[in-house]
Amino acid sequence: MKAGRILILIIGLLSFSRVTAQLGCVTTEHTRLQVINDPLQANAIQQAETFIRQVLASPNTARLENGIIRIPVVIHNLYHTTDQKITDEQAVAQLELLNKAFRRQNADTVKTPAVFKSVAADCEIEFHLATSDPLRRATTGIIRKYTPVSTWIMDDKMKSSAAMGADPWDSRLYLNIWVCPMEKFAGYSSMPGSDAKLDGIVIGLSAFGAGQKTLIHEAGHWMGLKHIWGDEYCGDDGVEDTPKQASYTVGCPTTTRVTCGNGPLGDMYNNYMDFTNDGCMNLFTKGQKARMQAVFAPGAARNSLLSSAGLDKPLIYESPLPEEDPRWLQVKMYPNPVTTTLYIDFSYDVRWLGKTIFISNLVGQSVNNVTISAKIQAIDVTNFKPGIYFLAAKNDQGVSMKLKFIKL
Ligand SMILES: [Zn+2]
DSSP states (O other), X not given: OHHHHHHHHHHHHHHHHHHHHHHOBOHHHXXXXXXXXXXXXXXXXXXXXXXXXXXXXXXXXXXXXXXXXEEEEEEEEEESSXXXXXXXXXXHHHHHHHHHHHTTOOGGGGGSOHHHHTTBOOOOEEEEEOSBOTTSBBOOSEEEEEOSOOOBOTTSGGGOGGGTSOOOSXXXXXXXXXXXXXXXXXXXXXXXXSOGGGOSEEEEXXXXXXXXXXXXXHHHHHTTOOOTTTTSTTOOOSOTTSOOOSSOOOXXXXXXXOOTTOTTTOOOTTBTTSOSOGGGOOBOBHHHHHHHHHTTSTTSTTGGXXXXXXXXXXXXXXXXXXXXXXXXXXXXXXXXXBSSEEEEEOTTXXXXXXXXXXXXXXXXXXXXXXXXXXXXXXXXXXXXXXXXXXXXXXXXXXXXXXXXXXXX
């Protein structure tokens, strides 16, 4: 009997992790890790939660009265292979779907069960690609960046340039979304109150684009929403008009599911904060709207977003100077001076493979061309006359390389 129960428990845990892996929101796990690693974070996230509850409890104070909230978005697309670059169309289609969900304009709102129609809400929140960067230069709001890293995990390294990812734009003024190849799951978000340097949403490449709803769910977390089951058995999501429910829902049920005594309404598995299939999700509630709006109230964690200039007209229209490649992308050459074999190390930047290195002498005459066929390319210079030589190459991203060496 006891062994049987343990077995059931193990099967239950296995199926939970499998489901989590497949459906892929790991925000809860990420928040848990964050607060374990940094006790100050635990405090800040708790304070943000307390503040949200205070705003909700005192409807006459600190409420927003300025209509639609418009959030400037910057997408950091980290790619290793060029097929991992997102297109402008993908980004636009994704944000359009996101906005339809938050404005309750999706065609599938008709699928919201009749018992929940009266609590379904137009959240009056919209997301737009930034038009001005933090220095008020013109931007498309989409930054594509090559990285030697081929896949990412839930450790926030994609949020740091030093770790071969991309630093966020000031997260008090922009919603940062990192789109990159992820291992095992679809995405996660930081909760209000999180460390500003790590604040934003991460979406796996395969969960990003037209028709994908992971970003809707994660944007809900980013504005303080919890999973609809409160992340524990019949838990509390801090929202009154979402029925208590036992746990997450998978697939897309077709009948009322009564748990935690929530009959006759049953589980609200059509809510964006459940784990049902994308095609099954179609509502946020008025209570969830109030909670999300509360994070923008004066003094609340995301209030600063309201004074962002990210959606204003840029003040500077010239395109920014190309930034110097990060140190981890710089090509290394050795030995220099050289007598027989020169080595050029491209190991972090595979974009050079197949490209041509042009070698010229001091007066600009071409001496040799070499096709790059290895991450560390050897060039035989035994027959070169002693003197100064230049190496030049350009890759498909327009990055050029110029190096000088001395043949003894
Ligand atoms: Zn989630």
